[in-house]
Amino acid sequence: MNKMGPLMLATMISVPTPAFRAVKITTSKWPRSLGAFLAALLLAYSASAQNQNIEFTKDQFNGDKEGLKTALKEIKLGNEWYDTDPPRYEQALPHYLAAQQFNPNNALLNFRIGACYLGSGGLKAKSLPYLQKAQQLNPQVDERLHYLLGRALHLNAKWTEAIAEYKAAQPPAGLKDANARQNDINKKIAECQSGMALQKNAARVFIDNVGPNVNSSAADYGPVITADESVMLFTSRRQGGVGDDKDPETGGYFEDIWQSVRNADGTWQQARNLGTNVNTKGHDAVVALAPDGQRLITYVEDGAGDLHEASLKGAEWKKPQQLGRRINGGQSHEPSAAYTPNGRMLYFVSNGSPKSNRGGHDIWRIDIEGRGDAENLGPVINTPFNEDGIFVHPDGKTIYFSSEGHNSMGGYDIFKSEWKNGQWTKPENLGWPINTPDDDVFFVLSASGRHGYYSSTREEDGLGSRDIYQITFLGPEKPPVLSGEDQLLASRAAPLRETLLAPPVAIASAQVTILKGTVTDADSKQPIEATIDLVDNSLAQTIASFTSNAQSGRYLVSLPSGTNYGIVVRKEGYLFHSENFDLPQGAAYSEVVKDIPLKKLDVGAKVVLNNIFFDFDKATLRKESTAELQRLVQLMTTEYPSLRIEISGHTDNVGKAEYNKDLSQRRAKAVVDYLTGKGVAAARLTSAGYGDTQPVATNNTKEGRQLNRRTEFKVLSK
Incomplete structure (x- = not known):
């Protein structure tokens, strides 16, 4: 040739x-x-x-002068954003991408696109192919290349490759910040090692986008829910907010708070803006919602960033008010908070006094109704790194929070800790795939423990840059077991042993009861705004007070297990209504719907005293009855000093009728004796024992017999 x-x-x-x-x-x-x-x-x-680096010069692009001119203009515009202090990556990125369409083989441009993706809110994982290409084209394009490539590999869960790049990113000797850089690299390597371990033992969950009625093409994040998952509030940067303007700093729309209501089938209704009382023309973000949905906490950037509280009056939220200097420091930053189930304690995040902080941002708690100072949760929870996104479960003893410390696999991970024996347990990482190498913050959990909600960036089913997702916890995997007998299959020449699944493994249930319903006028059936007192019967103390909604009459109370609760519903002009929930330690999750019709204080009206207890087969009042008895004393002496009532005792039909009548009479008299001993005139009191002659339910069931065993009072005159 x-x-x-x-x-x-x-x-x-x-x-x-x-x-x-x-x-x-x-x-x-x-x-x-x-x-x-x-x-x-x-x-x-x-x-x-x-694999050759191609510069943006006339020599390289003689055939396309106009394209080169346009590309150079885009690069110049991108550099103006990239070179600001601090860099504005999201603004620089579209210009660089436009130039990259003209010439995809420039090392510096690919490097800067990768750096922009790493610095953008929800698109960090997209940085990897650009940084890899930059390295192929010119391994010396920037001294930060190994580190940023390590970050990109890390964010894509390529743990081993990321560790190799981090190790290659050792800072040159003699740099002033060499120790800080090395410490950061060492931490990133530890995060990759943690990620490898956690990914091998992945959590059994479903993670589903909650859908287009909640999520938009913009960023949607920070969901908070009522304890029963009936209402969700969240923050969104979508078009259509109160101001409907764009933030000149970021180019995105201002944040607003939105709300969605859950349907019976588990889907969510179309979200609506919370309105001008809560949302302003600036940034408004929701950080906490009380379990009953009647109070919320918002974050407002007034100065360093403070927490505000709003209450729901009927269907309208009142204007949020600042929570005060016991929580919001003058120069400190408070980005997150959570109510306890009784609403009296508030957990919050702050970077307050350096003398009392473990790291940058720590988790604190404070008696919101008291006068004392906030208390730092201590070194078991708080690390030398940042904590954020605090959430207190309705069981009252479990907290969920995000941390850059502990055994995070990268950025913020979500952790769980329980209050046991007077201290917090070691935080437990919720694991892969709930946690990712990127930031995972603002996780909330339903009272049942079945569903969690948080925001995440998932390209495969995302609707915007960040979406809200529902996590369904599946519990432990069902182990296979062998059947006790050989199962013969006719199509086989030899018998085979068939593998069967073991019985289902129960998901660990939250130890809390949700009591909810509506309060109405017994006659008109119209909703009532009433006060609901939560009483610890063993201590005879009111531990929380709530209010039913003024428009709907709805209420919701979270009852952590381990307490004998008295529930008292009261409103001026009405007889109080009482319920009892004796929940032993470890009682599993349940949801009770109890509609409460309040009776006006009219002659002939009757009220069951569900929190008066007697020793078995005796007329001796137990100490758990004290709070209910004191309520009767207050009714007779302070609220209605001329009221005359009958105290009556009732039994089921078990046993002889004569004995039952005598026991009920003695129990009624015991209550009267208590009241007269507290100063109520005997002339205003009558006792009666009706035995089993006035049942309110069937005696053929255990539940019915329990309802028939009761103490009542009836109004004789006002």
């Missing part, structure tokens, strides 16, 4: 500019061996060109 020089080869192979956008090969007239050789040579040459 004759040798061909470079000129002859170039005339036979048509190659446009060195940008190598297209390659045309004509081999039909060549011998097969020569054609194959030239094709292979060209492929190798083309691949080599793809």
Whole structure:
């Protein structure tokens, strides 16, 4: 074969500019061996060109002067944002991407696109291919390349490769910040090692986008829910907010708070803006919602950033008010908070006094109704790094929070800790795939423990830059067990042992009872705004007070297990209504719907005293009755000093009728004796024992007999 020089080869192979956008090969007239050789040579040459750094110069793009001019203009615009202090990555990124369409083989441009993605809110994982290409084109394009490539690999859960890049990113000797850089690299390597371990033992969960009625094409995040999951509030940067303007700093719409209501089938209704009382023309974000949905806490950037509280009056939220200097420091930053179930304690995040902080932002708690100072949760929870996104479960003893410390797999991870034996347990990482190498913050959990909610960036089913997702916890995997007998299959020549699944493993249930319903006028059936007192009967103390909604009459109370609760519903002009929930330690989750019709204080009206207790088969009042008895004393002496009532005792039909009547009479008299002993005139009190003659339910069931065993009072005169 004759040798061909470079000129002859170039005339036979048509190659446009060195940008190598297209390659045309004509081999039909060549011998097969020569054609194959030239094709292979060209492929190798083309691949080599793809790994060559191509600058934006006239020499490289003689054939497209206008395209080069446009690309250089886009790069200039991108650099203006990139070189600001601090860099504005999200604004620089679209300009760089436009230039990259013209020339995809420039090392510096690919590096800067990768850096922009790393600095953007929800798109960090997209940085990897650009940084990898920058390294292929020019491994010395920037001294930060190994570190940023390590971050990109880390964010894509490529743990081993990320560790290798981090190790290659050792800071040069003599730098002033060499120790800080090395410490950061060491932490990132530890996060990758933690991620590898956690991914091997992934949590059994479903993670589902809550859908387009909640999520938009913009960023949606920070969900908070009522204890029964009936209402969700969240923060969104979508169009259509109160101000409907864009933030000049970020280019996105201002944050507003939105609300969605859950349907019976588990879907969510179309979200609506919370309105001008809560949302302003600036940034407004929700950080906490009380379990009953009647109070919320918002974050407002007034100064360093403070927490505000609003209450729901009917269907309208009142204007949020600042929570005060016991929580919001003058120069400190408070980005997150959570109510306890009784609403009296508030957990919050602050970077307050350096003398009392473990790290940058710590978790604190404070008696919101008291006068004392906030208390730091201490070194078991708070680390030398940042904590954020605190949430207190309705069981009252479990907290969920995000931390950059502990065994995070990268950025903030979500952790769980329980209050046991007077201290917090070691925080437990919720694991992969709930936690990712990126920031995972603002997680909330339903009272049942079945569903969690948080915001995440997931390209495969996302609707915007960040979406809200529901996590369904599946519990432990059901282990396979062998059946006790050989199962013979007729189609087989030899018997086979069939593997069966073990019985279902119960999901660990939250130890809390949700009591909810509506309070109405017993006669008109109209909703009532009433006060609901939660009483610890063993201590005879009111531990919390709530209010039913003024428009709907709805109420919701979280009752952590381990207490004998008295529930008292009261409103001026009405007789109080009492309920009892004796929940032993460890009682599993349940949800009770109890509608409460309040009776006006009229002659003949009757009220069951559900929190008066006697020793078995005796007329001896137990100490758990004290709170209810004191309520009767207050009714007779302070609220209605001329009221005359009858106290009556009732039994089920078990046993002899004469004995039951005598026991009920003695129990009624015991109550009267208590009241007269507290100063109520005997002339205003009558006792009666009716035994089993006035049942309010069937005596054929255990539940019915329990309802029939009761103490009542009836209004005789006002």
